[in-house]
Amino acid sequence: MDDALCAEIGTDVFFPDHGESRWPAKRICDLCPVKRECGEYAIALNINHGVWGGLTPQDRRRIRKLRGKNDG
Numbered sequence: 834m835d836d837a838l839c840a841e842i843g844t845d846v847f848f849p850d851h852g853e854s855r856w857p858a859k860r861i862c863d864l865c866p867v868k869r870e871c872g873e874y875a876i877a878l879n880i881n882h883g884v885w886g887g888l889t890p891q892d893r894r895r896i897r898k899l900r901g902k903n904d905g
Contacts, residue, residue: 834867834871836866836867837865837866837867837871838861838862838864838865838866839861839862839865842861844883846858846861847861847883847884847885848882848883848884849884855884855889858883858884858887859884859887862884862886862887863887865886865887867886868886868887869886870886871885871886872885872886872887872888872893873886874886875888875893876888876893876896876897879897880893881893881894
């Protein structure tokens with residue numbers, strides 16, 4: 834997590850309010866050197882809020898479903 838770009842930027846952009854765009858967070862994640870690890874962390878811990886590793890909660894639920902893991 835020390836190498837994550839979000840550690841330098843702050844977290845507000847990664848936790849947009851309902852109806853706000855997630856694209857700014859996704860663009861930052863695309864440049865992050867630990868994007869994959871971050872997304873896998875959120876999937877493994879079943880985190881259902883915010884953008885992690887460029888993945889929205891919906892993205893992570895879809896990945897868990899494809900991998901055969903439940904949401905709760």
